[in-house]
Amino acid sequence: MSGSVSPRSSTSTICDPSMRIPIPQLEAELRREELRAEEYGGDDPVDPPPKEGGNIPIPAAVKEKQADPNKVTWDGPDDPENPQNWSRSRKWFITVLCLLMTVNVTFASSAPSAAGLYIAAEFHASTEMAYLVTSVFLCGYIVGPILWGPGSELFGRRIVFRVTLIAYVLLHLGQALAHNLTTLLVTRFLTGVFACAPLTNCGGVLVDIWDPITRGTATALFSAGIFVGPVLGPIVGGFLTMSFLGWRWVFWIMMIFAGTCTVLALILLPETYAPVLLQWKAQRLRKAEPKLNADVYAEHERSDWSFKGLVHRTLYRPIQMLLLEPILILVTIYLSLVYGILYALFEALPVIFVGTRGFNIGQSGLIFIGVGIGTTIGAYMTIPLSKHYPQLIVKWRGFPPPEERLLGAMIGAPALVIGCFWLGWTGHVALVFNSFLAYLIDTYLQYSASAFSANTMVRSCVGAAFPLFTVQMFNRLGINWACTLIGCCALLLAPSPFLFYKYGTWIRSKSKFSPCLDLVIAKEIAAAEAAAAAKGEEKV
Template structure:
């Protein structure tokens, strides 16, 4: 916690400066000292935003046949374009939004972006052709990326490393489980209305209500911004320009903005810990979106692209996402119960060995991450060997559930690791990860049809499972060499 108060630096009478800080260790203006109710109010609102955006990404995947029929499109790749471009926008947006949240505060980014997300959903709903729809979906993905990309930073602002695991677990359901909810809800809306545009109208209504509620009940949490704001207020109220926070930069606004906007890319290139974790998550996230696009094929009302199908009624196809949703919820429960406990247990052991209590120990998130990394390929192997129409339909869904549980456990641990490691620049580190994984999600969304058309469900999924097996040792490797990597890159 930031120590007490307003410090006076005496140089000469003319050069006296006042460093503005918190008014003591228990200052209620410090988000770390907020009441649990106020903290969780913020967590819930940010989690809703982080859930609605991924829901929107997949909602059109289950309506792709209706969309392409409406616009008279026959190309193989066209049905996946609205989803792929949304996911690409999901990765591009955080490059700007996360660093800007570290300059102008979190709240203004959440409010402006989710309002833009609402408007862009309306534009998608009235799109006159496929080209317009794809462009609006790209914009929609960029606008909707604020919640999933800077939410981890918001949680870091309000919770200490020892207590943030549960909040991080609840929040992280959105970027993974939200996709499954989108598929299920989207299919029922399409079945009930017979019009794919209503899927987007419902999302616009939900996001609009969330924007209004957030305007009244979402609070600013970023400590450097709050202290800079406090210093500005003191300068204005006292007429004394000597009041400054330690976060005030000597750079001009243009230089500061340029440095801020390039921070995420700089971290991705120069911080090995950020790079390695981003690439690892990109592989798993890409497979998730491959599932999102191709699961409806296995359960579609008729075989598509020469692939076998369980031939479910069209209205029930979205239920194929139940496995992903149930697995994601299970992963949330595991992380909520174990992440804080594991961290505290390992920290207490380290302190008993004589290590300092105030030191950051992000590597203590890795044991649970390793568990998730082992579960991910297990789920893929189950899916690969059961995606047969003569096998009961629930078996592939169990594989998808196991994969999703492992993916969410891994995702929560990776994001918490990055938050613990990069502290006040956590949002930029998460933005770098979001960029890489979203690019992979975009690519996998586009190639999913071709992959399974060429190799079938078994061999296509086995290839992905083997890639995950090869990547399995990465968390253990990082447990031992990660602290050394964290000293590189200047963060």
């Protein structure tokens, strides 16, 4: 038999075993991914393992740790209760719903930016206070992820979505009916706190329901929503502000949009988090047969539910990951810059086109159509860049290295630099976001919600700060040199995806939170080949 372990993953160092995916979940995941890989075809370099009764053998590392017979797991790899086994139409519906929620909350972040000067004038506030309408909302993005990402890993995705979205809708009333700027800004901040739940949790939902092959396309749609929403905001907000309706109708439209998304989520969004679903299954079994199933339990129920344990898993984990995970730290720094550039555009483009081209506020909003087209193209490019994934699924027995998600960022990073200089002297940000968000999902899997929480907190800090100084920077430095400064910052971080692609495997091997499933598979194959070589047999 031909084939061997890829040189990039030949290391024998495996992540901390205590932090890996629970064995039953890994077993089901591995079997499911190999079955799906065969559906996509491709030459298996290690030959398909023999099938016995439809089951595919699992790695020795899994076999060594057989599940407790009282522990509730899925009823085989085809259990219909497992979200990974739901129909493709249902999965795509959930993905589109996540996309819609993401577009909605990011739309709310930028829609009032065009009305900032009108709001400041009505409340007799300074111009600088007008910029806070956008920034204070993003400050809410800093607080919310600490609660909603890890909270969804404790109580499930659905309950977090329901609580946060209802609060998010109601808080629009405080903005639309505000009689002073303080009320507006306080409710705007609280709206941001609850609005960030889709940004932190939708990535976890995609991990819950999608296999690695389709997950890339689903993640591309999700990350496109992060840009489509902010782009639509100034367009709609600009024309509403200049119309007879006035700036308050910007918030009424936001509330109508938010209410529609919330009703859809309340009715149609199911629970997708496997540990919680297994907990519900254990509870049903105990209730149905109290004596027979008295000792039945789900692993999630054995977690530490004390106050200290809850604080550790909600407030402490994202911060711990941000401080200890080099991949998360570096990706977050880069995406924060990209996010800051996006929100800087909301203030910079009016300076460029209103101040120098004579556009009115409504017309200047139309400039963001170009940003929307660019981000849409960037999201679409992720799909052809992932065409090699079915072959990788087969080669890596279901778990390719997350670094294979970085191809788009290798194109987007240089393009972002070119775009910054081009804008200044006469972006391309979606590819960078798509690739790195997919990279974080594949790297941290069951901890992706916590990783997204940490990432969202930091990039929201930067996104909130950029509008506060962008106008002053462009006025002082001029359009040319202000864009040059931003371009130089992007240039400094542009090598990031290339460095991760080369050294990411080694960095992940030191992680306490990355399951490193590709390294587990690599070690098993290497051990099998070594055993075969010792017996004088061919490689397996």
